[in-house]
Amino acid sequence: MKHYTSINDIDNIDDWIKEAKELKANPLKYRDLGKDKTLGLLFFNSSLRTRLSTQKAALNLGMNPIVMNVSGDAWGLEFEDGTVMNGNMAEHIREAAAVVSQYCDIIAVRAFPTLTDKEKDESEQVMNAFMKYASVPIVNMESATGHPLQGFTDALTISEYKKVSKPKVVLSWAPHIKALPHAVANSFTQAMQKMDVEFVIANPEGYDLNPEITGDTPVYHNQKEAFEDADFVYTKNWSSYEHYGKVVNTDPDWMITKEKIGNAKFMHCLPVRRNVVVKDAVLDSDSSIVIEQANNRTYAAQLVLKKILENG
């Protein structure tokens, strides 16, 4: 594998899950694979889990991680071609990506969407510019439309906790005060579509995800109906896709409660706002597997880095 920018880069999710479980059982087995190799992590946005688990994954493989907060610390980056750069942006991505490629053997990038310019977000301008102008492999640490390290982590976690061979998995929208990206929901959907699970999505009217991603997956506008016999309830807020980037509903009736989820396991990528998205009683109960889910971020990232290192 050269780059890892989408769930579509996973050739066989069952094989990947098996390999990630082996890494989790023996995380230092390949500690010489990345010896003297450098992983550069570039953050255009905040992060706790991705920032730490991806570094931990690199360290487990013997790599040296170096981290930069691009927004604020680096020069403002211009992504448009042919512009007269007489505004705020001091450096073009063409030079920046080429230069960082000289220091790093793999570059990982986090860059959220604008949520105002649908066309620009869907063009994955930042991720694609790095792929084009860097000369080393690129890893997506959450881009405008996808969070494939999270999506694969979620598949691994469901595989670990499932009690039946084909569990029912529900992706449920929940309220939030801010307009959030679609990336996590998109990658989770794509990961579930590759797994042997019964997968459905629950969201209010006006919150249907990009139909090109949801495809044949059933979408319910009634949360109760969707939650019937669920084994896993994966919760995430996202802003409207149809009314792009807008918050068109904050109905607290969509918040996740103990009563609603019954015996299902509760999942969330984190960070999560307590008592807005989900009640304390869920997060503080045995139903919640969010901490182990976050633990799995390390092994998901480790497998991705391992596959890229082995390729080159």
Ligand SMILES: NCCC[C@H](NC(=O)CCC(=O)O)C(=O)O
């Ligand atoms: N990487 C995991 C989620 C990141 C981001 N969440 C956030 O921005 C939450 C911000 C807040 O709660 O203020 C998202 O939804 O894509």
Ligand SMILES: NC(=O)OP(=O)(O)O
């Ligand atoms: N789930 C996740 O990506 O968390 P961070 O935003 O803290 O990295």
